[in-house]
Amino acid sequence: MALVEILSERCKGCGLCVQACPKQNLSIGDKFNASGYNYVVWNDQGCTGCAFCAELCPDIAIRVYRPKKEKQAQKA
Numbered sequence: 488m489a490l491v492e493i494l495s496e497r498c499k500g501c502g503l504c505v506q507a508c509p510k511q512n513l514s515i516g517d518k519f520n521a522s523g524y525n526y527v528v529w530n531d532q533g534c535t536g537c538a539f540c541a542e543l544c545p546d547i548a549i550r551v552y553r554p555k556k557e558k559q560a561q562k563a
């Protein structure tokens with residue numbers, strides 16, 4: 488399963504990532520960062536690790552970590 492890290496101090500609460508997530512894993516939280524923005528929170532509901540959220544974020548505030556794929560067995 489993928490893991491998403493929100494760099495809350497970079498987030499401006501624009502909501503682009505919220506709309507981009509096909510699994511509705513992201514929402515604008517009720518806490519403020521030091522710049523006064525409500526930042527996004529990740530509520531994992533089956534994150535696929537697609538990274539749409541990270542690619543769309545204009546402030547590079549999201550990091551997506553995917554598990555390494557297991558090596559496929561070599562054919563004899």
Ligand code: SF4
Nearest residue numbers: 508534535537538540
């Ligand atoms: S990696 Fe994909 S599924 Fe996971 S939170 Fe981001 S947009 Fe949603």
Ligand code: SF4
Nearest residue numbers: 498499501502504544
């Ligand atoms: S796209 Fe980036 S700046 Fe906008 S709400 Fe999401 S994490 Fe915050």
